[in-house]
Amino acid sequence: xxxxxxTRSLTRxxxxxxxxxxxxxxxxxxxxxxxxxxxxxGKTTTLRMLAGLLEPSSGEILLNGQAVNHDWRELKRQIGYxxxxxxxxxxxxxxxxxxxxxxxxxxxxxxRAQVIGELLELVDLVEKRGAYVHTLSRGMRxxxxxxHALVHDPKVLLLDEPASGLDPRARVEMRxxxxxxxxxxxxxxxxxxxxxxxxxxxxxxxxxxxGRLVVSGSLDxxxxxxxxxxxxxxxxxxxxxxxxxxxxxxxxxxxxxxxNGQLEVEFVGDESAAADLLSTLVTxxxxxxxxxxxxxxxxxxxxxxxxxxxx
Amino acid sequence: xxxxxxxxxxxxxxxIVKELRARMREARAFVILTSVLLALGVVSYLIxxxxxxxxxxxxxxxxxxQIGQMLFLxxxxxxxxxxxxxxPAVTAGSISGEQEKLTYEMLLxxxxxxxxxxxxxxxxxxxxxxxxxxxxxxxxSLIFIFxxxxxxxxxxxxxxxxxxxxxxxxxxxxxxxxxxxxSRATVASFxxxxxxxxxxxxxxxxxxxxxxxxxxxxLLAANPVSALFSALxxxxxxxxxxxxxxxxxxxxxxxxxRVLSGSTLSYTGIPRPLYHYSLPLYIGLxxxxxxxxxxxxxxxxxxxxxxxxxxxxxxxxLVFGGAVALAFVATADRYENAGGSAAVNPLxxxxxxxxxxxxxxxxxxxxxxxIPYPEPGSDGASGSAYPAPVEASSLATEDQAAIYAAxxxxxxxxxxxxxxxxxxxxxxxxxxxxxxxxxxxxxxxDPRQLPEELQASTNAGLGDLPAQVYWIGNxxxxxxxxxxxxxxxxxxxxxxxxxxxxxEGAVLVSAAIYPGSAKGLGKSYTVQKVDGAWQVTGDTxx
Numbered sequence: 001x002x003x004x005x006x007t008r009s010l011t012r013x014x015x016x017x018x019x020x021x022x023x024x025x026x027x028x029x030x031x032x033x034x035x036x037x038x039x040x041x042g043k044t045t046t047l048r049m050l051a052g053l054l055e056p057s058s059g060e061i062l063l064n065g066q067a068v069n070h071d072w073r074e075l076k077r078q079i080g081y082x083x084x085x086x087x088x089x090x091x092x093x094x095x096x097x098x099x100x101x102x103x104x105x106x107x108x109x110x111x112r113a114q115v116i117g118e119l120l121e122l123v124d125l126v127e128k129r130g131a132y133v134h135t136l137s138r139g140m141r142x143x144x145x146x147x148h149a150l151v152h153d154p155k156v157l158l159l160d161e162p163a164s165g166l167d168p169r170a171r172v173e174m175r176x177x178x179x180x181x182x183x184x185x186x187x188x189x190x191x192x193x194x195x196x197x198x199x200x201x202x203x204x205x206x207x208x209x210x211g212r213l214v215v216s217g218s219l220d221x222x223x224x225x226x227x228x229x230x231x232x233x234x235x236x237x238x239x240x241x242x243x244x245x246x247x248x249x250x251x252x253x254x255x256x257x258x259x260n261g262q263l264e265v266e267f268v269g270d271e272s273a274a275a276d277l278l279s280t281l282v283t284x285x286x287x288x289x290x291x292x293x294x295x296x297x298x299x300x301x302x303x304x305x306x307x308x309x310x311x
Numbered sequence: 312x313x314x315x316x317x318x319x320x321x322x323x324x325x326x327i328v329k330e331l332r333a334r335m336r337e338a339r340a341f342v343i344l345t346s347v348l349l350a351l352g353v354v355s356y357l358i359x360x361x362x363x364x365x366x367x368x369x370x371x372x373x374x375x376x377q378i379g380q381m382l383f384l385x386x387x388x389x390x391x392x393x394x395x396x397x398x399p400a401v402t403a404g405s406i407s408g409e410q411e412k413l414t415y416e417m418l419l420x421x422x423x424x425x426x427x428x429x430x431x432x433x434x435x436x437x438x439x440x441x442x443x444x445x446x447x448x449x450x451x452s453l454i455f456i457f458x459x460x461x462x463x464x465x466x467x468x469x470x471x472x473x474x475x476x477x478x479x480x481x482x483x484x485x486x487x488x489x490x491x492x493x494s495r496a497t498v499a500s501f502x503x504x505x506x507x508x509x510x511x512x513x514x515x516x517x518x519x520x521x522x523x524x525x526x527x528x529x530l531l532a533a534n535p536v537s538a539l540f541s542a543l544x545x546x547x548x549x550x551x552x553x554x555x556x557x558x559x560x561x562x563x564x565x566x567x568x569r570v571l572s573g574s575t576l577s578y579t580g581i582p583r584p585l586y587h588y589s590l591p592l593y594i595g596l597x598x599x600x601x602x603x604x605x606x607x608x609x610x611x612x613x614x615x616x617x618x619x620x621x622x623x624x625x626x627x628x629l630v631f632g633g634a635v636a637l638a639f640v641a642t643a644d645r646y647e648n649a650g651g652s653a654a655v656n657p658l659x660x661x662x663x664x665x666x667x668x669x670x671x672x673x674x675x676x677x678x679x680x681x682i683p684y685p686e687p688g689s690d691g692a693s694g695s696a697y698p699a700p701v702e703a704s705s706l707a708t709e710d711q712a713a714i715y716a717a718x719x720x721x722x723x724x725x726x727x728x729x730x731x732x733x734x735x736x737x738x739x740x741x742x743x744x745x746x747x748x749x750x751x752x753x754x755x756x757d758p759r760q761l762p763e764e765l766q767a768s769t770n771a772g773l774g775d776l777p778a779q780v781y782w783i784g785n786x787x788x789x790x791x792x793x794x795x796x797x798x799x800x801x802x803x804x805x806x807x808x809x810x811x812x813x814x815e816g817a818v819l820v821s822a823a824i825y826p827g828s829a830k831g832l833g834k835s836y837t838v839q840k841v842d843g844a845w846q847v848t849g850d851t852x853x
Contacts, residue, residue, distance in 0.1 A: 051420050053610050073422040081420040087413035091333035103325030104421035148417065 003065065004029040004156055004187040005050065010059035012045050012211075019045040020211040023059070027189055027204070029155075032182045034202035035191040036302065042211040043191035044084060047158045050189070051081035063156070077105070080149030084160035084191075088133040088141055094120070095129045097144065098151060105152035119147040123177065139170030146177065157181065159190040163197055175201055195302055207302055229254060231294045232265040232274060237287040246284045250277055264294075325423065326431025327438075334439060347443055351389060351450045358385045376459025383451070383460045384543060387468045390447055391539050394476045395508065398440050399500035402483030404493040405432035406608060411493060425608040433484055433601075440476045444469070467542040467586070474590055475535045478597040479504060485600040488607040507533050531585055538589035587642075591635040598631060706818070708765050711810055713845040714838045715765075716772030718820050719805055721836060721847040723776065736801025737779040739789060742766065746808040748823035748833040759809060778802070786825070796827040804831070816840055817848070 005027040012020045020042040027033045035043050048054040050061060052072040061068045061075075068075045089097065095116050102112035120126045123143035128136060136144060142162065149157060162178065163171045178201060182188055192198050198205055199219065206216035215222055236243045240263065247253050247265060252273055254266030267274060278291050334340055362378045406429070409415035418428060448469075454460050482503060486496035511534040518526035531537035602624050606614065706714070723738065743758045761769075766782045773780050783789065783804075790799040798804070808821030817839045825831030837849040 048416075053416060053419055055610075073424075076420060076422045079420075081417070083413070083416045083420075085413050086417060089329070089333065089412070089414060091336060092329070096329070096332065100325055100329045101417075101421060103323075103328060104418070104423045106422070145417075149420075 002029040003027065004031070004063070005189060006062040006065075007046075007050075008060050008062070010046070010049060010061065011057045012042075012049060012054060013057045018211050020049070023208075023211070023213050025206060025213060025216065027187060029064075029187050030182070030185055031187055031204050032178065032202045033187075033189045034198035034205045035189065035208055036195060036198050036205055037191075037193065037208035039193055041208045043193075043208055044160055045211075046208070047081070047160050047189070047191060051079055051158050052076050053081075077152060078154055079156050079158055080152070080154035081158045082145050082149045082160060082162060084164060086145055088136075088144070090132075090134045092133050093129075094125060094131050094133055094136070094144060097133050098147060101148045101151045107152065115151055115153075119150055122150070122180070123147045124173070137170075139166050139173065142166060142170070142174060143177065146174075150181075155187060157186050157188045157190075159188065161192055162190055163192065163194070171197070230267050230269075230274070232267050232277075232291065233259075233262055233294055234265065234278075234281075234291045235262045235289040237289050239286060242284075243281060243286040246281060246286060247277075250280060253277070262290075324427055324431040324434070326428055327435045330431065330435030331438065334435065340439065344443060344446055347393060348446060348450065351386060351447055354385060354389060355382055355450060355453055358382055374459075375457045379454045379457030379459035382457065383454045383464070383468075386447070386451060386454070387472075387539055387543065388536070390444060390468075390472055391475065391535060394440060394444065394472055395479060395504050395535060397443065398437070398476045398479035399483035399486075399504055400497060401436040401439060402433065402480045403487050403496040403500050405429075405436060405484055405487050407487045407491050407493045407496050410491055419610050425610065426605045429484065429488070429601075429604055429608050433480060436484075437477060437480045440480060441473065444472050444476065464543060468539065471535070471539050471542055471586060471590070474593050474597075475538070478593040478600075481597045481600045481604070485604045485607075488604045508536055512537070528585060529588065532588035532592055535589070535593075538586040538593075541585035541589075583642075587639070591631075595628075595631060595635075598628060602627070706810060706812075708762070709768060710840075710845065712765050712768030713772055714810055714818060714820060715769045715807055717838055717845045717847050718807065718822050718836050719769070719773060720776070722805065722822050722824050722834065723778075723803070726832075726834060726850075736798065736803070737781055738773075738776070739781050739783045739786070739798070739802060739804045740766070740769070741786065741804065741806045742782050742784050743806075744809045745806050745823075746811075746821055748806045748808060748821050761807070791827060798827055806831075808835070813837065 003026050005025065007023050007025040010020060010023040010025070011018065023042075023046060025046070035046065037043050045054065049056050052068075052075045063075060063078055092100070098116045098119060099112055102115060107115065116129075120129055123146060125136075125140060125144060125147070128140065133141070133144065142165075146159070146162065149159075159178075163174050166174060175197075178188060178190070190198075190202070202219070204216070204218045205222060207214040207222075234243075240258065243263065244256050247256050247263075252267055252269040254268065256266075257264045267277065269277075274293070278288065281288055358381055359378060362381050406415070409418060419425065451465060479500070483496065483500045486499045487493065490496045490499060511530050515526045515530045518524075518530070606616075719738070719740070742760050744761065745758055761782075770780050770782075786804050789804070791797065792799055804825040806823045806825070811819040813819050817837050819835055819837055821833065821835045823831045823833035834850050836847045838845050839848045840846075841848065
């Protein structure tokens, strides 16, 4: 597999605040990669650096294995970027909008005419060709903006929150559109803070928090990674401090958090190891009222993987 | 990113295509254009009526050229005001507007260089302003019906309008890239425009009124209105003509505050017109602001300047500076004081264009005219024949005597008799001063009787001359030979002017020497204290 987008210890500081620090990201060619994280985690900063809009404080960006050092123009030719918040020119027709960006990318007149037709068909805006851009609905604008990022037929698409602010129907349309683009062989790197969106769409996911990549890989890989460390939830009737002390000494036990009067324990080991842990607790004099394993869906995984650093 | 301080891709720049498409589609563009032309038309008509009504004085109907001049001046002034109001406004939103509309990121994500974006914005905005300027040219052609204005004046106005529009456009552009908010950029741009127009003028007037001197002209060089009027000084109707407000404004803003400062000093020579300074100033300002904007507009590497970029900018500025210097040197001989000589000299003579100055500037001064002295005791200044007296020199009597001695020695030994045998006979010094003797263009007069103390001290300073020195009240006291007009017994008459302070320790003194009752020779000397002694260091001929 060829890596389309790679970053090596990519860092961006704003003053003392590190918005992105030591980010090592790898996106396979043709992948639909979702970058997920809470607001302010550094998703947009990362995408803007990849789009050449923001200068990294340190680290490097590789595109198809080539380091992008100074040739930002070449980078911009290979990348289509759709920002999370964008405006449209009031006084422009839909076809002029695409024509304008076609000119920006230096396409010839013939090529522009052809591309505009194709793109309008792709994003289903053929009837709106002669309409003013500002009369379009939010979903249509989003699709038009996606079309503008495709004018120069980029290999890599960077989409910052492509589905934010869309009604359910528009969201489904956007999803279909992205699937179609994926099937056309484009590498798509999109960000979102909505998990279900990514779970339905992406084949790989990176979880980012406080500027750091917590985990990255295909959904299955992440699930397995998460399942290696189970989360045991136990309710202790008395002496929680004693229980915590006892747990801390056991093999396979990671972090222990108090959650709603219960304890959540990160645990590496199979079910028999978990049973051993329970008996150890009981023989140690801890009164255990309940002992169970939480089920890991993506949301759970996300919460678990990001919790430690948020707390 | 390669250095592209000036990206001249007119046809290919997508921004220009987009902006022009959008701007010219709006009805607003045509409404503004139409109303501007209508307004100019109405104003032209009103000025024509006004010229007819206000014509008074010597002639019941104004001369046709006068109407033409008034129309021209008014139209040029209106156009300038329009340009000042519109140019910063159309560019102040160019970059900040994109940022506010959240369209800038997408623009920057394209391979389009930010400098191209800037250039495209500037060209498209200015093309609209230029359209307004050029659309009014047919209105200017109205002036040719009446005459009185040369094509050259028209072209000057056009050049000034275009330069001012470009500079103010770039000012708005710079503010837009710098302040990142259209509202702030607009306010800041207009503040600077108003400061340049009203601020410089008020400062100029204030200095004139408070100090009662001709204020420094360079204050007005930054004023676009002054630049315009200084370019039109040939076409400006003369003072006192039925012209009204704009004419007054024109005179004052054009750099002539004579009315305000009440100076008696005549306007000497042909000073270099203000717009010669204004245009390079504006173009230079525009260049610097544009170069700064090309850096400010970059999203990354904003101040990481490559050596090539710095060099390119420096070469650009140097070439511009060189071109300006060359233009100034090439036209230097047409203007007074162009060689960077001393301050404006009130007694300096006027020379017509192209007139060759004599190597030593000596005037023939008729003796009889020195003589109309007022009766001793009467107030010389109150008579209308004499201008108001120049303030008496504050120098001590000894200094004044030394100055006069130096002047007399220079005139007597060096300048007058340099090619002749040493003179015989005495020197008769006239007790009454006359500022006019050194320069026939300066009004004669301001006679003062030099005090006896001063006379005596002067004599003491001339003790080494091979002639006796006498002070006389009036040349009438001498006897002239009837044939030759020479003084009986030989000798010369010398008339002195008052001592005028020139600042920086220099004084200016006129003096004339008469070998008889026929014409004599007059000069004005600059006298300075060198090594503790007063010495003649120059005369007005440079």
